[in-house]
Amino acid sequence: MKKIRTLIGAALCGTAMLASAAHAAERELRVYNWADYILPSVPKDFAKSTGIKLTWDVFDTNESLEAKLLTGNSGYDLVVPSNTFLDTQIKAGVFQKLDKSKLPNWKNLDPELLKLMATNDPGNEHAVPYMYGTVIIGFNPAKVKEALGADAPVDSWDLIFKEENISKLKQCGVAMLDSPGDIMPIALHYLGLNPNSTKKADYAKATDLMMKIRPNIAYFHSAKYMTDIANGNICVAVGYSGSFYQFANRAKEAGNGVVVDWRLPKEGAPLWFDSFAIPASAQNVEEAHEFLNTLLDPQVIASTSNFLGYPNPNKAALPLMKVEIRDNAGLTPTAEAQKTLYVLQPLPQKAERMRTRAWTKIKSGT
Numbered sequence: 001m002k003k004i005r006t007l008i009g010a011a012l013c014g015t016a017m018l019a020s021a022a023h024a025a026e027r028e029l030r031v032y033n034w035a036d037y038i039l040p041s042v043p044k045d046f047a048k049s050t051g052i053k054l055t056w057d058v059f060d061t062n063e064s065l066e067a068k069l070l071t072g073n074s075g076y077d078l079v080v081p082s083n084t085f086l087d088t089q090i091k092a093g094v095f096q097k098l099d100k101s102k103l104p105n106w107k108n109l110d111p112e113l114l115k116l117m118a119t120n121d122p123g124n125e126h127a128v129p130y131m132y133g134t135v136i137i138g139f140n141p142a143k144v145k146e147a148l149g150a151d152a153p154v155d156s157w158d159l160i161f162k163e164e165n166i167s168k169l170k171q172c173g174v175a176m177l178d179s180p181g182d183i184m185p186i187a188l189h190y191l192g193l194n195p196n197s198t199k200k201a202d203y204a205k206a207t208d209l210m211m212k213i214r215p216n217i218a219y220f221h222s223a224k225y226m227t228d229i230a231n232g233n234i235c236v237a238v239g240y241s242g243s244f245y246q247f248a249n250r251a252k253e254a255g256n257g258v259v260v261d262w263r264l265p266k267e268g269a270p271l272w273f274d275s276f277a278i279p280a281s282a283q284n285v286e287e288a289h290e291f292l293n294t295l296l297d298p299q300v301i302a303s304t305s306n307f308l309g310y311p312n313p314n315k316a317a318l319p320l321m322k323v324e325i326r327d328n329a330g331l332t333p334t335a336e337a338q339k340t341l342y343v344l345q346p347l348p349q350k351a352e353r354m355r356t357r358a359w360t361k362i363k364s365g366t
Contacts, residue, residue: 105296127275173234180359245309268340
């Protein structure tokens with residue numbers, strides 16, 4: 001009997017060990033990020049070094065992400081909302097608070113930038129800042145010169161909002177982000193209005209401006225413009241600052257003769273932040289924190305910035321970043337240029353509906 005008990009005990013112990021091993025093998029992490037918004041080796045190396053099964057899905061608008069989050073069960077453990085969406089989503093209770101005891105690399109973040117981020121994430125409790133940047137003008141110098149001459153106003157929103165300019169650029173292709181939260185504030189600011197306006201009359205003026213230039217815009221999309229400008233399929237795009245750096249490099253690597261340049265317009269532009277946050281419904285919270293702490297490593301985030309072309313808020317990473325990013329005024333705004341930038345804020349529901357209706361009209365062109 002004692003022998004039998006010993007055998008049973010050994011069998012149970014073996015079963016427990018197998019169950020434990022199986023549980024370890026089942027560690028996983030599901031991430032929902034913007035398209036082309038990570039250094040590919042980062043998730044690959046993370047999965048390899050930890051043994052965590054990593055699922056990496058992508059989206060192309062904040063609205064797409066929000067639709068998943070508001071269902072109450074997104075199916076993801078980490079998501080990457082932009083700052084204005086983060087604000088409203090925190091208030092809606094869709095994120096859980098960070099456990100900073102599991103983020104020893106948090107100390108590397110720039111305190112001044114954290115203060116700015118706290119505008120949308122009070123106390124910096126819910127999100128790990130990832131990248132920041134501006135919405136600017138990217139262009140193909142040769143094609144723009146051919147359409148408008150050597151004095152084309154590439155450093156001004158006049159390039160986009162003046163009909164005499166954009167009508168000539170139509171032949172080589174103009175694209176814009178499919179994002180009312182980015183484009184409408186730019187139109188408002190260009191008109192001398194509050195980019196965070198809640199006034200119906202202001203949105204009517206911005207809509208009129210956009211409708212005048214609408215026939216000259218090839219399409220609205222928040223990802224397609226990147227490959228199109230690198231391939232020479234369009235000549236001007238309104239998009240995210242770092243995307244132009246990234247796809248200018250892609251064009252060089254392709255050796256297709258296409259040159260991509262970009263400018264921060266002199267009138268100013270919106271400043272934004274993207275952050276990683278953990279949905280309230282996340283199933284793999286430990287793994288989420290493990291990945292976040294990896295991202296906060298100066299070497300990892302500097303390499304990611306160098307690949308994407310966006311600055312990051314990790315102060316310890318600055319010495320490791322490429323000079324052409326750290327010291328490029330179109331990517332990392334100078335102190336003087338920062339005075340022209342404005343931070344976008346979430347709008348009240350009524351104003352948001354007004355902006356959304358205006359955007360639907362603009363996109364349809366009717």
